[in-house]
Amino acid sequence: MYLLLDIGNTREKAALFSAGTLSPLPELSADRLQRLPVKAVYFACVASDRRLNDLKVSLGLDHLPWHQVSSQAHAFGVTNCYEQPQLLGVDRWLALLGAQQLFARRSLMIVDAGTALTIDWLDEAGMHQGGWIMPGLRLQQQSVVQQTAKVFNRELLEAKIIPGIDTVSCLQNGCLAAVIGAIRQGWSLNQAEQLILTGGDALYLKPQLADLALTTEPLLIFQGLARYIDP
The missing domain is CATH 3.30.420.40 (ATPase, nucleotide binding domain)
Structure with a gap:
């Protein structure tokens, strides 16, 4: 073990x-x-x-x-696209490794919805096609609240993709729309065979993306990390 x-x-x-x-x-x-x-x-x-x-x-x-374990230029059939591969966040690298193992020889779009929201693309040959980094759902909300005097929020997250009718719903709905919009824009830009969703907000975002070729993998990073185990 x-x-x-x-x-x-x-x-x-x-x-x-x-x-x-x-x-x-x-x-x-x-x-x-x-x-x-x-x-x-x-x-x-x-x-x-x-x-x-x-x-x-x-x-x-x-x-x-x-x-x-640190990010590498190449491992387990996955090739990092960064010119300085060690600068790719290790969580993103491990997500690539985990995704490639679970869905070998398929083009993939990997979304890690945590504090930051990251999107990475991997082609069917295991070549990393690059990615995006942006504030995650809660970080977006915190940023607005901290940088403005009259916008406030509450702990309970009840966002929907509809216009808000008070400050809290406007903030939460707007941030959800931004995150979902970014994911959908990424899917349109470089459509893959499979969208993989992981991270703390994955289950919250999943219903908004149900029309896409979507799977959730809560242990995706650990799936990648386990590939390094030398029994």
Whole structure:
């Protein structure tokens, strides 16, 4: 069994990989992990070395091998289009690897709907065709609220693609329309055989894209990370 980690600056996401099967790990606690037969940790990290070391100690796993994965020019039949491949965000790189494994020899549009919304295209030969980065649904809303004096929001997200009738619905509906509009524009610009949706807002956005060739893959990044495991 292997522990897979996606380590951000403020939080970590985790999954377990055993006998070819991925399973999410919603609670990352030392008590639980120390009862599991974890052989090694494979991780992607955008946080500082200090945060990484603190995590190793707090999880009680500093005695295990830790293998960091970074973006590459080429791996597992996927070719990175960046001139400086190491500058492609590792989450995007792992999403490309996961998508190519799940949908081999198909042209793909991969949408990761998290804090940032990223869109990447991968052709049937595994060539990365480039992508977009933009603020995600909640980040757009936060930006408007923080930069204006009389626009406010609420925690509950109830956006719809219709005109708003008060400040909150105008803000939420407008940001949803911007995100969905960007995804649809991307689909029209470089239509693929399959649209793959992942990230924290994936299930919220899915109903707005139901007419497209859409699948949701919540563990897509971990699917890519698991390809690096060397049993």
